[in-house]
Amino acid sequence: MTIDDLTKVKVLLSIKDSNQDDLLNLLLEDNEARLLSYINQDGNTSVKFPTELAWLLREITVRRFNRIGDEGKKSSSESDVSATWSDDDVQDFAVYLNKYRQRKGGRGTARFI
Template sequence: MAITYEIKKLLGGSSDERLEIIEKRTRERLLIILGSDLKEVPPELEYVVLDVSLKRFNRIGQEGMQSYSQEGLSMTFSESDFDEYADEIESWRKSRETEGDKKIGRFRLY
């Protein structure tokens, strides 16, 4: 029932309700992408939540589309809303691994 409720709010709710659901789902997805034992999005990556939430909000009604054209206006959507942040996410992961190695006295040879 929760999914049905969220879909209804995304399609016909107020802007605040839409944004609340989009932010919640964006955070959940980013945590999966980060692939760790985190309970919340790290402060360094909050901007990703903001940017992706805004993208998703602006795309309501065009979900699932890869491109859109109308009267000379053309938009192309990436496979994932997180694609353009892949480098930053990977950099964050690496810095976290490095911090973990320092805390337990490990080092890496490259």
């Protein structure tokens, strides 16, 4: 049995209704495009998002969802609780993405003059 990414994100966020499905689907779609852009920056021709990186898509989606309302901030605090966010969620996972890119042929940029 396979569970789709939306359902998995909702489990991670403890969301039991469908009130925020449109927002979560938009975040999943945007994050998938961002990750594909990073993976394909060397001109690779990957057409589909690699399923082995689906965990990363969900992780970044949860991060972005939790940051809604605090866009543009580097940190926020309320009483004794504070949170700090990265400027670039994709860059935080570059080590995994770069390994995937190298396996699929993305080893850098060659320029002929």
